[in-house]
Amino acid sequence: MSDRLAVRKTYKLYLGGAFPRSESGRTYEVHDTRGHFLANAAWASRKDGRDAVVAARSAFGKWSGATAYNRGQVLYRVAEVMEGRAAQFTEEVAAGEGLSTAKARAAVDAAIDRWVWYAGWTDKLAAVLGSTNPVAGPYFGFSVPEPTGVVAVLAPQRSSLLGLVSVLAPVLAAGNTAVVVTSKERPLPAITLGEVLATSDVPGGVVNLLTGDAAEIGPWLAEHADVDAIDLAGAPAPLAMELERSAAGTIKRVLRTPAEEPDWTADPGLSRLRPFLETKSVWHPIGV
Amino acid sequence: MTSLFEYAPAPESRSIVDIRPSYGLFVDGEFVDGTGTPLKTVNPATEEVLSEVATGSEEDVDRAVRAARRAFVKTWGPMRPADRGKYLFRIARLLQERAREFAVLETLDNGKPIRESRDVDVPLAAAHFFYHAGWADKLEHAGLGPAPRPLGVAGQVIPWNFPLLMLAWKVAPALATGNTVVLKPAETTPLTALLFAEICQQADLPPGVVNIVTGAGETGRAVISHPDVDKVAFTGSTEVGRSIARAVAGTEKRLTLELGGKAANIVFDDAPIDQAVEGIVRGIFFNQGHVCCAGSRLLVQESVHDEVVASLQRRIGTLRVGDPMDKNTDLGAINSAEQLARIRELAAFGETEGATCWQPEGELPDRGFWFKPTVFTDVSPAHRIARDEVFGPVLSVMTFRTPDEAVAKANNTTYGLSAGIWSEKGSRILKVTDQLRAGVVWANTFNEFDPTSPFGGYKQSGYGREGGRQGLAAYLSSGDQK
Known part of the structure; x- marks a missing residue:
């Protein structure tokens, strides 16, 4: 061990491709599972939430309009860059979730592999979820899956990295942009993930990561007219019901959360892709 | 309703159905x-x-x-x-x-x-x-x-x-x-x-x-x-x-x-105009406009606006409104007094907000619930008749100059059920289709349905x-x- 004094990181938000502090100026203390101080995290406000929605909406056209091949490569790049910082993620996950180094490393590995799994989906969704429609008339009928738009994601509270990646990656793979409220008690891996995203060719604004309280920001996102869908993964039951009710006001697509936080190592299938995809059916004329 | 053509009534018999009291x-x-x-x-x-x-x-x-x-x-x-x-x-x-x-x-x-x-x-x-x-x-x-x-x-x-x-x-x-x-x-x-x-x-x-x-x-x-x-x-x-x-x-x-819906029906200047006019009529007057995916916002490229509107009015003048049981009838009755009141209310907004209302000549039956096929021109995207679902035979006409403007206006709605595109250019149809935020897009047709074709909204x-x-x-x- 050298006696060099470590340079500690200031954890800020990841918003519109930049790393600002909360506009509110608020921070809160983050501790490990034994109560030792780890860092001060930015405590995002509802205004930060609204700014994040603007950033996500601005980024939607470019991200949803990118070719599926391009999106796949960008998501794969996220896995590549994460792999290089696996040790840092392992340390943060171990401290934040109270895991042994080996278990934390396994969670990090699973998170990286999850990006790889979703990177491979981008150019297969149209084939698997789309169709040609043999309509009874002189039309070439076909249906294509398209991204829903801006998705608000309340990330899981317990699984700070694997859980986060498991809910975020499908939103991106489907071509949506995201406003994420991270785990409140365990926000640090999310901001490190933001650094990975910022250096992986993910365009600014496609992912916005807000550290703070889902109960504080969630209601504003649930009723925001420019948010198209909400994933309630990290909302406890009473809050989840309130948010679902509030999301009804603008007919948002709502991905409900099970009573218990699921086992994020399980094969996700299409369960987190379908809710954030629309189907467009097209009738193209046939004739000479 | 007076018409270019005179038709003898051709009523369907109701004796085939036995309605219980x-x-x-x-x-x-x-x-x-x-x-x-x-x-x-x-x-x-x-x-x-x-x-x-x-x-x-x-x-x-x-x-x-x-x-x-x-x-x-x-x-x-x-x-x-x-x-x-x-x-x-x-x-x-x-x-x-x-x-x-x-x-x-x-x-x-x-x-x-x-x-x-x-x-x-x-x-x-x-x-x-x-x-x-x-x-x-x-x-x-x-x-x-x-x-x-x-x-x-x-x-x-x-x-x-x-x-x-x-x-x-x-x-x-x-x-x-x-x-x-x-x-x-x-x-x-x-x-x-x-x-x-x-x-x-x-x-x-x-x-x-x-x-x-x-x-x-x-x-x-x-x-x-x-x-x-x-x-x-x-x-x-x-x-x-x-x-x-x-x-x-x-x-x-x-x-x-x-x-609900407030579908845009986009007519480009290279569209087959006569066919488009038929499609516009089908889009908004099919089922008296009681269609969630009705083409209620007509977006016409500026250079063909006058031609399309004139042709459309001529065509609407030949539509027959009246006895739904008559096999010649094009527009039947509004489904209820309540719905009729809603259509009247929104159409009145059209006039007070400054749009120009056009309806064909002709009389409506004395009894029952009726509303004439109606076209509003000089409509601005801020007008209620351009934003709210009327769910009746009321068409709002707006114009555009470029494809980008057409897409922007078409998507400028909280709804996203359907849309129509009229153009002879296949590549343009597919490009615009890709940009429209709507669950069903009809090209050179409108209001087509088929059990093999998934239907629903954005x-x-x-x-x-x-x-x-x-x-x-x-x-x-x-x-x-x-």
């Missing part, structure tokens, strides 16, 4: 009395009372849900999938056999022209049953996992604009996937659903598989909020859709919503799809879908 609810395979206050259903073209129909109370709905649950557990759920399919094939055939009867009854109860109920509503309803019948024993090939499972009891609430067709869109996929059904038809158009109940009896469909509980909003609320309903499907207004989504929040119920036009392989997902659960 009163109807009960269809629960557990038989007609039973309802315990709510009965409602009268009228012919909107004459205001004649057609029949008295029972209203389902909460208690009646509970009986229907229990019957549906029993059928799900005891007969329909365990049945061989191929046999479920055969029942649906039977229903499709029975609908075809009694097609004229259904068409006449639909026109009497709804006010839509017999030509449309005969050529569109009823054949498409039969086609939906025929299509879904084939799925019943092929669900493991639907891409929803190796062993998709039905959800249980589906509570379905449908609107008055296509009473039988919406029933088919709801009931056929639910049954094909092994669910049982409690269906609440619209208050003003219950009769074809009750005739459909007779079809279920003729098909020997096991009791409780289909239950039909008539009534108004209260009955619908009881259906969607019943604790033993696993799946809620609703077609209707965005406002009611919101209240249903609120009611379902915090439950395990799965929900699909097919709601944004506040709802979620979930009806029809096609994609539509099955609303009624199944599998390993990767909760």
